[in-house]
Amino acid sequence: MAQREPGFETLAVHAGSPPDPTTGARQTPIYQTTSFVFDDTDHAASLFNLQVPGFIYSRLTNPTVAALEERCAALENGIGATATASGHAAQILALFPLMSPGDNIIAANKLYGGSINQMGHSYKKFGWGATFVDPDDPDNFKAEITGRTKAIFIESLANPGGVVTDLEAIAKVAHDAGIVLIVDNTMATPYLCRPFEYGADIIVHSTTKFLSGNGSSVGGVVIDSGTYDWFQNDKYPSLTSPAPEYHGLTFAESFGNLSYTLYGHAVGLRDLGASQSPMNAYLTLLGIETLPLRMERHCANAQVVAEYLKGHDAVSWVSYAGLKEDKYHDLAARYIPKGAGAVFTFGLKGGFDTGIAFVEALELFSHLANIGDSRSLVIHPASTTHRQLTEEQLIAAGAGPEVVRLSIGIESIDDILADLAQAFDRCATASSG
């Protein structure tokens, strides 16, 4: 008899979290410890040589963090995951097994502004290059690929613009060039979209957002599909040539399709040190239990708010793929049919100053630099998250001066609409008086 495949909602509650083997504790315990004892020196040697699984030091692996890793891998239907201290750390960890100095990536120009900064500026310090292209035409990636290009990096649902990316077409461009496609799936979450089904090789998340869901814990995760054949070319020597510090072990040979994730822990976290804390992993695990329920409500509320804004006189445009007339509506129907997410932007008639006034007039929405909280959030990207970008980059990233970004929470929809209405009224009164 075929084995039952558990549903997404079941995985969200159970994956990675069977009862504790020693105590029977049903909720995953917080293993708040730096280190783990060795049975004897031979055991220690086997652990350091990666010959037997086991815990050494929480910078590398930790049982609570491992539960989060397995939960995330299960939700994305990947083979394994590496949890990190933040979403930004996840992006570096994702690239670390793939890149050498002189290599580059091709990234979408519609990304979270912080990612554009990280890739465009700080990556240079590793000798890594980043070229940004408009993801609306998959051929734009193809045109920029060189012999030193090691990955394409996109967001499935881009922050902040509500841009839906054609995953399948871009995966084909990557695979035709023999390189991996990395997808940041933070905004969609695996509840709305599972990029591995469309050919992505690696997924990254800022778990800070919808996965944790309650604004409590910064964290990230890198998930491997386990389907990329590292030996298909010579582009990834970190995995396919001997590692001197592991006495000549070749990761992809010894560990096959587990190698990328093992490298993420045994080299990435070992040397970059951006590990997630057990406490944050625990809080994120708690959050993920309710991810499907929250996402349903987030999306339902966001759809109502988008339609409300679309009909409002003070609003010049709304960029939400859930709206029928939206440019990305067809792609949304294909890739995120259960809902177009809860983060989107709209334009205020009046521009930069009106944007600031509107944000400051809101009383239920919290003015802060995060998304995916259970609370409704608002920000004016041009004056905050995206302020380090040039004017040209701001517009390309969908964060022009008139743009307001909302992250719609799971509060009563009537209260969310009432807060927006009173803020519009106060802005109107201020500008007429």
Add this chain to the structure above:
Amino acid sequence: MDHDTYTDDYIRGILRETRTIGLVGASANWNRPSFFAMKYLQTKNFRVIPVNPGLAGQTLLGETVFGSLTDIDVSVDMVDIFRNSEAAGLVTDDAIAIGAKIVWMQLSVRNDGAAKTAEAAGLKVVMNRCPKIEYARLSGELSWNGFNSRVITSKRRRM
């Protein structure tokens, strides 16, 4: 039987009924996958008898290496094949000849003809899997490194 997917019960049953493994294609090189598998399975109380004609008579992880399966002087429950898919055919014939109960072909090793022959002779067959990974997956140890075990249970995990 279907050799694209196996149920956890099928794999668990095989690992539970196995005590002695003849490991064909054993390596003395510590970073070869066959060495990893042998060392790990020994820690789980399997007796692993290495087979490699080039190393016959040498000692590997405390066990004497045999030149072929048919030279082994004790009863072997499972034959674990670290050879290519074609070579797995002749190894399977030997496995049947020595009365093994299970033929297990490693990741990327698959020989459907050999599988049919083994099954007709009453053996169980697993292909394109690794017993180390399967043991670690079902026992929960693979999860320690962030891997997806695909096991959902409200009971304490055990092999």
